[in-house]
Amino acid sequence: MSHKVLIIDDDAHLREGLAEVLDAEGFSCSEAANARAGIDLAKKHDPDVVIMDIQLPDFSGFQICQELRKHSRDFVLIMMTGRFLSAEEKTQGFELGADEYITKPFDIQELSIRIRQLLSRKGK
């Protein structure tokens, strides 16, 4: 069975494009346009991977990390950002439960490989 991926991003094109690409790579994607919806979906579907933008209109990325990790520590959490993350931000993100971060635009193949690595590290 394919791994469930939840994509949280307010940019519909990115969200949809990424979902389709990942679907093509063999993942099963669901999408959320904001943090609230994303958290709800995560609770409902119990995804294996969450890819989320840290600049969402309703919550800051780190708060979402916390919220998501309250629900489960089992999934792979990847942060997306359009800007540089400072070392502190990265550290903070990792401490709050993020497993990886990627900078837009990213290489899909690379991302795909990385997701699988992280999944296998989590024993999935």
Added chain:
Amino acid sequence: MTQRRKRGRLFYKFLFVFLLVSLVPLGVVGYYLVNLMQVTLNKAITRDQESLAVGFVDTVSTYITSFRNVLYDAAHLSDFVGMDVEKQKNMVNNIMQLHAAFLEISVVAADGQETIRIGRFLKDTKLRDFSNDGIFQKAVTRGEFIGGLERYMGSYPTLTVGIQIVSPSDNRAVGAVLAKLSLNGLSGILKTSFPENTHTQAAVIDSSGFLVAHSNLDEVYKSDARLPEDVLKILLQNDARTGGGEILLDNGERVLGAFAEAEELGWVVYIQRSVSVAYQASADMLKRTYKMGGYVFLFVLILGYAVSLVIAQPIQALREAAIKLGEGDFDYLPDLSMPNDEIGELAHTFMQMSESLKVKTAEIMSAKDELERLNRSLENRVEARTRELRSAQDELIKKERLAAIGQMSSVVGHEIRNPLAVINNSVYFIKTKLGGMQQPTDPKMLKHISIIESEIRQANGIIDEILGFARTREFNLKPAHLNAYLEDLTMSFPFPPHVELVKQFDPSNPGVNIDADQLTQALRNLIKNGIEVMPERGRVYVRSEVVSPDWVRVDIEDEGPGIPKDVLEKIFAPFFTTKARGTGLGLAVVKKAVDGHKGKVEVVSTVGKGTCFKIYLPIVNITQNKQ
């Protein structure tokens, strides 16, 4: 020093004053003394002459009286009347022989007939009749009579003495004896009393001014001999019986004259002395006074010179010292050790003054120096402060600008990278879909897809550079081992196959404080540049070398075409680029990062051989911090 020899004006003033003070009183006193002496002498001589004159009046009287007495005695002999003529003749002859002054003696009877006539130089011996003769009559009636001046034989001054012959029985006049008395004897006495060498003339004149006697006999023998009229005028018009004084003669000669009147004869005795002779003593005195004055002048001159020297010399020395002091020379003042007097005190005070002046001047100078120093330090501080303010202002402006850029970068990051990611995803999707199709894809389609991918990368790279430069956050320096860090860096860098990486790390593996993000960005930029300039093939050297106990150098060197010198100066400036497509921020980011590490970056480039960027970083001891 010629100045030392120079005498001040004071010296001459002193000398002049000394001379004035000592000579003027001397002159005044001398003048008065000489004058007084002259007056006194004048009076004394005049008085002397006067008394001489008075004395001579007596002599004259005595002279005449003595001869009258001879006649009187003869005439009054008790038997003279009773004598016969012969006897009388004998007696008269006798008298004539005894007394040379008698020139002629006559005996006249009461009726006036001459009875005897005996004369010394007589040729005519005829007896004369005297009955009408004045002298005879006066002699008979009065007892005796002395007549006026006569000129016997035209020249000898004589006078006639008449004495009454008295009959002893009835005491009645029976005749008279008349005698002519020569007065030459008087001249003789005068001559003896006033010899020629005394320059004194003495004369006896009668009431008419004719000469009776004179110290110079030649004067007397002149017929109608008289004294000079100017003298006579004084003598005859004078009512006083005696007198004297200075007379200015008509011939200009000054004489001292004195006179005395013989009353019974009506004669005047006159004594005259030349002033030059009379004042001989006073002239001598004057001469001596002048001589004395000369000596005193010389003495005072020498004394004054010495005293002036004593007074003026120290003052001169003081003056020189004052001049030196005025020139600010405190150390080489002339010797002012002086006697313990007012001038010595002045010198002492002067020395004290110069001492205090020296101290004060030094104080002023040091205060001035201090002031200058303070001024300088103030200027420096103002300058430093201005610099600080300016740099703070610059910093502020930069910060504001960077803040704006940071804000912009956020927008760029979010709003441009998102679309890029979307495009990237879509292109990937299309590519995979095309790859999955049965029939082969049009190669042009694939080419365009790869162009899109490449452009996305390009755009992304530019955004990276801009954001890298625009980052405003503080540097977060953490200690790290340089070699390990460089190892990680080169490991993660995607070197293309045509470029060879050569690592040369210093074995001492020094510790450095680094902000890994920033330094990595910087070094990546350099490596990327190195790769870019070697499109065919080449090597990139990554080197570390400890150059001093405090510094380690990191080299990123390529074998590209090198950078021309004129370009080399500008490469670290933001937005400077030689690339066809480039932001010109890559090396600016390097510079910024190295500055943030308190290091420095240099570039050495040889055209045709390659370029080497040298980054110097301070070494830190991190053994304690090691976990």
